[in-house]
Amino acid sequence: MKIAFVASDSPSAQTGRAALVGRYGNVEEAEADVIVALGGDGFMLEALHRMQSLGKPVYGMNRGTVGFLMNEYSESDLVERVRDAEEAVIHPLSMQATCADGSTHRALALNEVSVLRSGSQAAKLRITIDGRLRMEELVCDGALIATPAGSTAYNYSAHGPILPIGSDVLALTAIAPFRPRRWRGALLPSTAQVRFDVIEAEKRPVMAEADSHLVQNVVTVEIRSEPEIAHRLLFDPGHGLEERLLREQFV
Known part of the structure; x- marks a missing residue:
């Protein structure tokens, strides 16, 4: 060998x-x-x-x-x-993050893609799944999409569910949600395409992270699974x- x-x-x-x-x-x-x-x-x-x-x-x-x-x-x-x-x-997640200056950044994540506030005020996020608006406004410290393999990492610390490794499911977990109060997130099919739009991005700056790849001042973040990898x-x-x-x- x-x-x-x-x-x-x-x-x-x-x-x-x-x-x-x-x-x-x-x-x-x-x-x-x-x-x-x-x-x-x-x-x-x-x-x-x-x-x-x-x-x-x-x-x-x-x-x-x-x-x-x-x-x-x-x-x-x-x-x-x-x-x-x-x-x-x-299989990893792919992240495409668009910044306020118009630049686009792509990265892969084996554990999770997280969207996090980077200023003193809570983030305001709009959540769209497969092209359909699911939440008009989530006020929070952030949110993440976790794979089954990554569900025991940051996701679990944020009180998200642990996912069986063979499940075709992703976890959408809110981090310190303020409104809707105590919203605990959702389970999504692995084929779901998730988009976070940052509301009031200049006033409430947000960063995105795919495993250790960090992008500052994002305005939109799109996430999907990559079954071919x-x-x-x-x-x-x-x-x-x-x-x-x-x-x-x-x-």
Whole structure:
């Protein structure tokens, strides 16, 4: 098995990579059968974005903090663990954000696309889904669209639902909604195309973020799933994404 090892800049990840390379060897990413990523969830998202065009399965080992997308770190039996691993295929969201100056920015997100106030006043958002106006005005700190894989991240912290990994559903979750009071969001089919229009954008500036790609002073943000793009994640048997999502709900 040809393995490419990639690691975050943290000392523990770099130390782990050196030990694993010494034990199993290392090849270039394009030549690998599998890519082993060492770090935390943030590094895993970064690695998946960077290696999107390769189509290689990625097996993560936690050398960060949360490690929701990672397996337990061990230097033993790596080839056997990779061969026995369960594969989960996840599809990203695409974001197209238009700014007040007319510029357009595109990015992909594996976890969520969020629209957030960037000034002292609450944001005012108009929500359109599949070309149909669904909410004339949402006054809030922000709102987000989350994938099933990302539903335990920012979405869950904002009191959004945890979505089964195999569901064809997206979560639309409000962040600190003021009006409508206590609005908790909605579940949308994965095929939905969502548009946020910023009301009073100059007075109430808003930014948009797709994973770690940040765009300031947006006036419209359009979001949809990208089923043609697939990321392959490997997990130890019994510790796949489906099990992790269930376990999160019974902590």
